[in-house]
Amino acid sequence: MxxxxxxxxxxxxxxxxxxxxxxxxxxxxHPRKGFAEPHQSSVAGPFLWPADEPWPVCRAVHEKGRGHLLTDVRLRRRIRDEAWRRDPRRGPSGKEAEVLDGLRESGLHVPELRTADPIPLLAAVQLFTRDVPDLIGPSGHDLLQVLWCPFEAHGPDRTMDVMLTWRRSEEVTEILTAIPEPTVVGRAECVPEPCVLDPExxxxxxxxxxxxxxxxxxxxxxxxxxxxxxxxxxxxxxxxxxxxxxxxxxxxxxxxxxxxxxxxxxxxxxxxxxxxxxxxxxxxxxxxxxxxxxxxxxxxxxxxxxxxxxxxxxxxxxxxxxxxxxxxxxxxxxxxxxxxxxxx
Ligand SMILES: [Zn+2]
Ligand SMILES: [Zn+2]
Incomplete structure (x- = not known):
């Protein structure tokens, strides 16, 4: 499309x-909900990431065990989206509402996680220069991968922290399939939904x-x-x-x-x-x-x-x-x- x-x-x-x-x-x-392949531009992956390259982590000192469980964030969204698809004017069904009520609120979910422990970054967006004419990176690099730590807790302004990786896509032969993810996220809105892109x-x-x-x-x-x-x-x-x-x-x-x-x-x-x-x-x-x-x-x-x-x-x-x-x-x-x- x-x-x-x-x-x-x-x-x-x-x-x-x-x-x-x-x-x-x-x-x-133009992100729209949908699932892309590792060789396509997308929001939230899957990334074309080399199997032998360590997945980036956040080592900044901030609370990492308190927030929302990533699995709960996704389940809540899936239920909401299904309810909207059925009928945008009505909310979730009784059974779905029960599941939502059972989800845990923001809180301390992983107490053993210390402030200096590394946590995996989230795959946010990957873009190929062939799809995005205004994407200009270091010479010879055709793929930008953007990852972020899902806590608004970095630096004096307590913002998100973002990492950019530029690579030559032809150098990625074996792709990392089991992408690590953090268990807890600071805010649900720091979690991107998988989207396909239609750059224009x-x-x-x-x-x-x-x-x-x-x-x-x-x-x-x-x-x-x-x-x-x-x-x-x-x-x-x-x-x-x-x-x-x-x-x-x-x-x-x-x-x-x-x-x-x-x-x-x-x-x-x-x-x-x-x-x-x-x-x-x-x-x-x-x-x-x-x-x-x-x-x-x-x-x-x-x-x-x-x-x-x-x-x-x-x-x-x-x-x-x-x-x-x-x-x-x-x-x-x-x-x-x-x-x-x-x-x-
Ligand atoms: Zn400069
Ligand atoms: Zn962080």
Missing amino acids: TRTTPERPADVEALFPELSGHRRTGTRL QVVEHESIELLSEESRQRIEAWEEELLDAAEERGTEREAGEEYELSYQGDLSIPPGWKVGGFATWGLTGPARIDCSCGSPMRPLLTVSDREWDGGSLSWVPLEDRETMRTAGASDPTGVYVGRGLMRVFTCPVDPSHPHRLNFQ
Whole structure:
């Protein structure tokens, strides 16, 4: 299945020619629940990981035995998804509700696990450069594997910790099949659901806060004109059926998981992320809590239009980190320089 972003509702560079200087491509990943093969791009694996290479672990000092059992997180989601599939308007059946009630809450599940003990990282996303045109890594490497520790407990800001591995896929001959997993996760929303990907390259334009004052004023004036025109027409708006066109919501940056493109700065305002070598870094991977919301409906792919409002349609990965957005920034001068994370 392919995923197709609808044509933008207005030609932003025709309206504001200076924006051609603020254009970048990004690749929307379009994760959808499903099971991939190790030789395919996916969320949550299975990874093309060499059988003779140790699986990465988190050795950071933090509580590791307290949280949710990974098996419970998956069972809870499976029951919820099955109930939604049967009838999105009704909850789980009586028997399913009993199973859910029996699941253990967040708590101390593995008391013997000490704070400095290693725990396996979770396979988060693997991407082949052949699928993702904006994926640029160290020369000759065609596969990016992203793993993370499922505890928001690292560093002074107590965030997730993410590891990037670049490899040459042709060098992986024997594949690791028994992938180790942590028993306990800090938050259920740190666990990605298995998803297949349908990458699609799109054109983005810089976030409005980062445009010149003059551009911003012209864009805001244009948005007001649109509003006035809509009021004159006396358009009747049915809830959720129609919404105002805006630069930020429709013409700038698409929602959802993606590679490359620009970063949005809704929570903190624009920030500059610099590499240890001094270069301004770029967002390599954006991990988002949803593929669309009420303010970004024009980005919903054509193939999802009919089902866009069904339960669970907009958050196939189940991931919610930070306040909904995590970006992995890398160095454009040398992609092997250490990455940085930014949360919104
Ligand atoms: Zn950790
Ligand atoms: Zn650098």
